Amino acid sequence: MKEPIVIHSEEDYDRAQQRVEELNAAADSPEKDKELEAIAEAMLAFELRRDEAQD
Template identity: 70%
Template structure:
């Protein structure tokens, strides 16, 4: 079973960005699309929490 993607810290966010860059070099597949979507959702949730904490 795969673990869900979660971004809790700036370090996690940087690692997610690195993974997106890695995935961009891989051939298209449903698995790639699912992982990119999960990364995007996790990164967006982190950005929203961070922005809310700063306001």
């Protein structure tokens, strides 16, 4: 089983954005869809934590 995707820093967030671009350029597959979904969830969680810290 692969480990979950977790974003801890702005650098991780930037890498996740780059990976999304790479995946969007790749052929469609179930694995691609799963990875995109996992990245989206990790990015959203990071954004929410960042927003809470700013409040």
